[in-house]
Amino acid sequence: MIRVSLTQIILAYLILILTVLFGIWIGMDYLRKRRARTARKHKIHCSICGVIYEDTSDNPLPQCPNCQSVNERMKIQDI
Ligand SMILES: [Zn+2]
Incomplete structure (x- = not known):
């Protein structure tokens, strides 16, 4: 054992x-x-009016639903 x-x-x-x-x-x-x-x-922060909105399309310049300006997508950051 x-x-x-x-x-x-x-x-x-x-x-x-x-x-x-x-x-x-x-x-x-x-x-x-x-x-x-x-x-x-998919989150985009509008540089004109400051609104944060979501865009799931592949459009590289999604349009802001608030002020209709186009914004660049945020860079993906790893913390
Ligand atoms: Zn805007």
Whole structure:
């Protein structure tokens, strides 16, 4: 019979739990960042009137719904 002390069992269990939690945390963080990046991609801040609007089209110069001026898309920034 292989003798394993209670301390070793607890330690192995703790390491396992921490590894799983860390994996979940990394996964959640990755998904959150990806979602934020996608959301930011469609957000346009009007340089004329300051309105923030969404544009999901592929138009490189989307028009502001408030003042009808065209704006460049915001650069995608990673924080
Ligand atoms: Zn505007």
